[in-house]
Amino acid sequence: MGFHIDHICFSYEERKVLNDISLLLDPGHFYGIVGPNGCGKTTFIDLLMGHRRITSGSILYKGKNIASYSRKALAKEISLVPQNFYINFPFNAREIVMMGRYPYIPRFSPPSAEDIQVADEIMMKTGTKKFEDRYMTEMSGGERQRVIFARALAQDTPVLMLDEATSNLDISHTLNLLDIVADKVKQKGNTVIAVIQDINLAATYCDRMIFMKQGGIAAYGDTDEVLTEETIKTVFNVSSKVYSEPYSNSKKVAFIRE
Numbered sequence: 336m337g338f339h340i341d342h343i344c345f346s347y348e349e350r351k352v353l354n355d356i357s358l359l360l361d362p363g364h365f366y367g368i369v370g371p372n373g374c375g376k377t378t379f380i381d382l383l384m385g386h387r388r389i390t391s392g393s394i395l396y397k398g399k400n401i402a403s404y405s406r407k408a409l410a411k412e413i414s415l416v417p418q419n420f421y422i423n424f425p426f427n428a429r430e431i432v433m434m435g436r437y438p439y440i441p442r443f444s445p446p447s448a449e450d451i452q453v454a455d456e457i458m459m460k461t462g463t464k465k466f467e468d469r470y471m472t473e474m475s476g477g478e479r480q481r482v483i484f485a486r487a488l489a490q491d492t493p494v495l496m497l498d499e500a501t502s503n504l505d506i507s508h509t510l511n512l513l514d515i516v517a518d519k520v521k522q523k524g525n526t527v528i529a530v531i532q533d534i535n536l537a538a539t540y541c542d543r544m545i546f547m548k549q550g551g552i553a554a555y556g557d558t559d560e561v562l563t564e565e566t567i568k569t570v571f572n573v574s575s576k577v578y579s580e581p582y583s584n585s586k587k588v589a590f591i592r593e
C-alpha cells in the first residue's frame with residue numbers, strides 16, 4: 336500500500352498551483368515526474384512529504400492521512416533528496432550523512448555501531464567517504480549533492496523522493512546513484528518518486544511516468560505506454576521522435592528543432 340492521492344488541490348495564498356490531482360502510487364515502482372518549469376512538481380513532492388498542507392482533497396500513505404504521522408514516524412518511511420539544500424553551518428560530510436540516521440537514534444544518545452556501519456557503507460557506495468571530514472561549505476556543488484543523496488540513503492526508508500537529485504552530477508555519479516536506488520526498487524520493493532528534467536534519463540530508469548502540466552496530470556502510466564510523441568507535444572510543445580533503444584532496453588526521445 337503506497338500513496339492514495341485523491342482530488343488534491345493546493346494554493347500558495349491566492350495562487351492555485353495544483354488542481355485536482357488523483358493518483359495511486361503503488362510500492363515497488365520507480366516513478367518519474369516530468370513537466371515544464373513551474374508546473375508544480377516540487378510542490379507536489381512537498382505535499383507527499385507532508386511538508387505542506389493541501390487546500391482540499393486527501394493524501395493517504397499506507398492508508399493513513401499523511402498529516403497524521405509524527406515527524407519521526409514519517410522520517411522512517413520517506414526520505415528526500417531536495418532540489419536545493421542550504422547550509423551555512425560548517426558540518427562535515429560524515430555529520431550530514433549521519434543526520435539520515437536521526438529517526439533511529441534515541442534523543443541524547445550517540446549513534447549506535449549499526450548507525451556508524453550503515454553510514455560508512457553508504458559513503459563507500461556513493462563515493463563520499465573520501466571527503467567525510469570535509470566541511471559542506473568547502474565542497475563543490477556536485478560533491479555536496481552526493482553527500483545529501485547519501486544522507487537520504489542512510490535514512491533507509493521504503494520510499495525515496497528525488498527532486499532533480501542528480502541534475503548537477505556528472506554522468507558517472509548520476510548512473511551510480513540511480514543504479515543504487517533502482518536496485519532497491521528491484522530487490523526490496525522500495526518506491527522511488529523522482530522529479531527528473533532529463534526525459535531520456537527518466538525513460539531509462541522509471542517504469543512509470545507522471546507528466547505534469549499547469550498543476551495537473553497530463554499523462555500517467557507505464558513508461559512504454561505514456562512516453563509518446565503526442566505526450567511530449569502536449570506537455571512541452573516540442574516535436575520529437577520516440578523510439579526503442581536496444582542498449583538500455585528502453586524508450587528514448589529525439590527532439591526535433593523546427
Ligand SMILES: Nc1ncnc2c1ncn2[C@@H]1O[C@H](COP(=O)(O)OP(=O)(O)OP(=O)(O)O)[C@@H](O)[C@H]1O
Binds near residue numbers: 347350371
Ligand atoms: N513558496 C512559494 N510561494 C508562492 N509561489 C510559489 C512558491 N513556491 C513555488 N511557487 C510557484 O508555484 C508554481 C509551482 O512551483 P514548483 O516549484 O512546484 O514548480 P516545478 O514544477 O517544481 O518547477 P521547476 O521545474 O522550475 O523546478 C510556480 O509558479 C512557482 O512560481
